Amino acid sequence: MTFDFDTVIDRANSDSRKWRKYAGRDILPLWIADMDFAAPPAILEALHRRVDHRVFGYGQPLPSLTEAVVQYCATHYHWKIEPAWIVWLPGLVTGLNVAAGAFGEKGDAILTGTPVYPPFMSAPKNMGRETSKVALVPRADGRYEFDWAALERAITPRTRLFFLCNPHNPVGRVFTRPELEQVAAFCERHNLLLVSDDIHCDLILDDLPYIPAATLSSAAAARTITLMAPSKTYNMPGLACSFAVISDPKARATFTRAMAGIVPEMNVLGLAACEAALRDSEPWRQELLAYLRGNRDFLARFITEHLRGVKLTPCEATYLAWLDVSAHALPNPGEFFEQHGVGLSDGVQFGAPAGRFVRFNFGCPRATLAEALARMKRALAAS
Numbered sequence: 001m002t003f004d005f006d007t008v009i010d011r012a013n014s015d016s017r018k019w020r021k022y023a024g025r026d027i028l029p030l031w032i033a034d035m036d037f038a039a040p041p042a043i044l045e046a047l048h049r050r051v052d053h054r055v056f057g058y059g060q061p062l063p064s065l066t067e068a069v070v071q072y073c074a075t076h077y078h079w080k081i082e083p084a085w086i087v088w089l090p091g092l093v094t095g096l097n098v099a100a101g102a103f104g105e106k107g108d109a110i111l112t113g114t115p116v117y118p119p120f121m122s123a124p125k126n127m128g129r130e131t132s133k134v135a136l137v138p139r140a141d142g143r144y145e146f147d148w149a150a151l152e153r154a155i156t157p158r159t160r161l162f163f164l165c166n167p168h169n170p171v172g173r174v175f176t177r178p179e180l181e182q183v184a185a186f187c188e189r190h191n192l193l194l195v196s197d198d199i200h201c202d203l204i205l206d207d208l209p210y211i212p213a214a215t216l217s218s219a220a221a222a223r224t225i226t227l228m229a230p231s232k233t234y235n236m237p238g239l240a241c242s243f244a245v246i247s248d249p250k251a252r253a254t255f256t257r258a259m260a261g262i263v264p265e266m267n268v269l270g271l272a273a274c275e276a277a278l279r280d281s282e283p284w285r286q287e288l289l290a291y292l293r294g295n296r297d298f299l300a301r302f303i304t305e306h307l308r309g310v311k312l313t314p315c316e317a318t319y320l321a322w323l324d325v326s327a328h329a330l331p332n333p334g335e336f337f338e339q340h341g342v343g344l345s346d347g348v349q350f351g352a353p354a355g356r357f358v359r360f361n362f363g364c365p366r367a368t369l370a371e372a373l374a375r376m377k378r379a380l381a382a383s
């Protein structure tokens, strides 16, 4: 390996939200979705260059950055996008909230499949909309899929948007072309705008293609807002740089109008890092994926051998594992593992039933992963 993912970098005394949550306590934080790895060297070099310039006035994306985004979409997703379709955002949560408020009216509903990343449920509420939650269902092999009959039943005349997460946080699915076609047809049939949060799309661990919903057909493109960012893959969420791709001019105008005066200018360091991520960090990403696969497989093996009763949902993508711990009858699994030195996210935060699931972030050096799992083994043995 050219790049180092094994070294444990001390983040405990840094500004890390992940680590500060447990400051002064012996709890390994494996909750919020950032990784404990250094960013790719190309990003560090770009940031050094930008800092050395010494002037930090208001910024705007350089043509070379726009070109990097267009090129990246073409190379990685066979998706030909126009520069004008890109709407820069300081965060994808911002994008979810802007979308929730921009379309339809207060009291309208936004449909989503749960469990899901919490802002999918809070953004509608923030904007005076209802969240219409329909549970994803596990197949016999443990992979989750949409429950189409339940989704049809959930539609009302006030349903306006569908929030899709692809690949899905927390259940780790990469939706297939037939599944996405079903989503697109459903949105078409019920005249829903599709907001597809694809922030994890460059973190596919299995040999599966990522297909942007907007590439399915021109009709799908016209009703889709795709939210993307280099932040998860290249581990730079603290640099606050992401973007929406909106090909329909009317939808784009509505979206940008809702941003006006509220969503801040882009951070110049984030823009510099984004360009280096998309243009110059592919070798790093490939090694990251190999390391994450190794972590996922280590986790799976450890669970089989040592964590009896814990079920790992097949993790096709992301560095987030969705664990079913219901066999242990823990009223509050998140709190239970915290008390035993491992800080996970309780499934309840994602809209899952209480006492059943935890989300485990394995984006960390193998040594940290091994220590966290050893603690979980001791915890369950003592329960």
Ligand SMILES: Cc1ncc(COP(=O)(O)O)c(C=O)c1O
Binding pocket: 033, 090, 091, 092, 093, 094, 117, 165, 169, 197, 199, 200, 229, 231, 237, 242
């Ligand atoms: C699906 C999804 N969307 C958005 C985000 C966060 O996006 P941002 O930090 O750009 O607001 C996350 C972070 O975990 C996520 O998993």
